[in-house]
Structures are given as structure tokens and as C-alpha cells.
Amino acid sequence: MEVVIVPDADAAAEIVAGVIAGVLHARPAPVLGLATGSSPLASYRRLIAAHGRGELSFARASAVLLDEYVGLPPGHPEAYRAFICRELVDRVDLPRERLFGPDVLAADLADACRRYDELIGDLGGVDVQLLGIGADGHVGFNEPGSSLASRTRIKTLTRATRADNARFFENHEREVPRHVVTQGLGTILEARHLLLVACGAAKAEPIARAVEGPLTAMCPASVLQLHAHATVVVDEPAAAGLKLADYYCEAYANKPRWQQL
Ligand code: F6R
Numbered sequence: 001m002e003v004v005i006v007p008d009a010d011a012a013a014e015i016v017a018g019v020i021a022g023v024l025h026a027r028p029a030p031v032l033g034l035a036t037g038s039s040p041l042a043s044y045r046r047l048i049a050a051h052g053r054g055e056l057s058f059a060r061a062s063a064v065l066l067d068e069y070v071g072l073p074p075g076h077p078e079a080y081r082a083f084i085c086r087e088l089v090d091r092v093d094l095p096r097e098r099l100f101g102p103d104v105l106a107a108d109l110a111d112a113c114r115r116y117d118e119l120i121g122d123l124g125g126v127d128v129q130l131l132g133i134g135a136d137g138h139v140g141f142n143e144p145g146s147s148l149a150s151r152t153r154i155k156t157l158t159r160a161t162r163a164d165n166a167r168f169f170e171n172h173e174r175e176v177p178r179h180v181v182t183q184g185l186g187t188i189l190e191a192r193h194l195l196l197v198a199c200g201a202a203k204a205e206p207i208a209r210a211v212e213g214p215l216t217a218m219c220p221a222s223v224l225q226l227h228a229h230a231t232v233v234v235d236e237p238a239a240a241g242l243k244l245a246d247y248y249c250e251a252y253a254n255k256p257r258w259q260q261l
Pocket of ligand 1: 036066
């Protein structure tokens with residue numbers, strides 16, 4: 001795992017957007033794994049700006065959602081498909097029909113989850129999966145206790161996660177759906193590159209557990225320790241709990257020129 005510590009959220013967004021731009025330039029049919037929430041927004045804004053300047057095209061790309069709420073009415077503005085369209089897809093040239101998410105309206109949800117994993121395989125797998133981290137160490141909506149080998153499936157959000165996400169529902173916690181479909185930890189691990197971004201002091205504890213704690217279902221993000229190509233980009237406040245922070249900074253500062261993120 002490579003840990004990149006930068007001074008602030010802007011610098012983190014620059015690095016994350018740079019990695020995604022690199023994949024868009026390098027791959028003939030890039031597949032992006034997209035997260036929602038606050039953490040990726042600054043990176044999305046940078047990608048939109050680069051597209052606006054004519055430097056970046058998503059025309060050959062496909063994108064897959066990391067997770068989706070279950071039980072919101074179709075077209076609800078906080079559905080993750082709507083969120084990603086609003087914050088990225090509708091503002092770049094990624095063809096809307098190549099934005100994929102689990103079919104949370106399907107009568108047979110278990111089958112829809114299986115089909116979603118198959119679809120990701122049919123696309124050739126995810127080139128870069130962007131991730132945030134929850135206060136309880138979740139990635140996607142794999143809450144503590146999630147199997148480290150899990151596939152896409154329905155999960156129940158913890159009360160703490162519903163309280164955290166109430167800010168997207170005018171602070172009405174009861175409006176936050178109880179259920180979600182999320183890519184499983186095993187599904188996430190199949191992406192070729194995992195790119196986790198976390199900023200702010202509230203992320204210091206989950207980041208320390210994920211990066212330097214034991215591999216455990218109690219901190220689902222610790223599963224990144226199993227991945228051969230995982231990058232964690234954090235600002236200084238989010239890095240505050242890392243024992244090896246000085247080493248990560250030294251390694252990054254002295255990174256061989258040929259070695260990219
Ligand atoms: C979002 C997702 C979640 C968030 C996490 C952090 O698609 O899967 O794991 O990344 O809850 O959320 P923010 O970035 O809002 O702090």
C-alpha cells in the first residue's frame with residue numbers, strides 16, 4: 001500500500017484527479033469505479049475543469065457505481081446514480097448509457113447483485129476504483145463485520161452511517177434509506193488499482209485503523225492491505241494518527257521518477 005500525505009484537500013484532489021486522468025489517457029476503454037459522498041467531489045471538479053479545457057475526454061470510458069441506496073423513489077436526487085450524474089457524468093463527455101449501477105428496483109435483488117458483478121467482469125474489470133472511508137472504517141457500504149471476501153449484495157447501514165449521511169437529506173436521519181446495495185469487499189479487491197481519498201481530522205482514526213491496524217472485518221477498509229496496488233491519499237489532518245507518517249513522506253519524496261502512483 002502506498003500512503004501519500006499532502007498538506008490539504010486541494011492537493012489530495014490534484015493527485016486523485018491526476019491518477020484518473022492517467023487511466024483515461026492510457027487505456028483504450030477505461031473503466032472507472034466511482035464513489036459518492038463528499039470525499040471525491042474536489043477531484044471530480046478538477047476532472048470537469050480539465051475536460052472543459054479540452055485536455056481530457058471520457059468518451060471511451062465506462063463507469064460503475066460503488067454502491068446505491070435501496071428504497072428511494074426513481075429519480076430521487078440523492079440516489080447515487082443521480083449524484084454521480086450531477087457531480088460528474090453530465091458535465092463531461094462520458095456517455096450516460098455507459099454509467100452502470102446495480103438495479104436496486106429489481107424484484108429479485110439478490111439476482112440483480114449477481115448480475116452487477118457479472119457486468120463488471122464483462123466490462124473487463126475496473127481500472128481504478130475511487131474510494132472514501134466512513135467513520136467506522138467502511139468502504140463502499142461494507143459496514144463493520146462485512147466478509148472480506150464479500151460480493152455485491154444488500155447491506156443494512158449502521159445507525160452511525162445513517163446519521164452521517166443525514167446531511168444529504170436535509171438532516172432528516174429518518175429519510176436516509178436503511179438498505180443499500182454495495183460492491184462487496186471481494187468485488188472491490190478485483191479492481192486493478194484502489195485509490196482511497198480521505199481528508200480532515202474526522203478521518204484520522206479510521207485511516208490509522210485501515211492502514212496500520214490489523215486486517216479485520218471490524219475495519220472493512222483494512223482490506224486494502226491485501227491489494228497489490230492500493231494508494232491512500234490523505235491530507236495532514238487525516239494522517240494525524242499514522243505512526244509511520246514520516247516514512248510515507250520520505251518514500252513519496254524519493255519515489256523513482258519512472259514509478260507512477
Ligand atoms: C460512497 C461510499 C462511502 C463513502 C464514505 C465516506 O459511495 O461508498 O463509503 O465513501 O461514507 O463518505 P464521505 O466522503 O462523505 O465522508
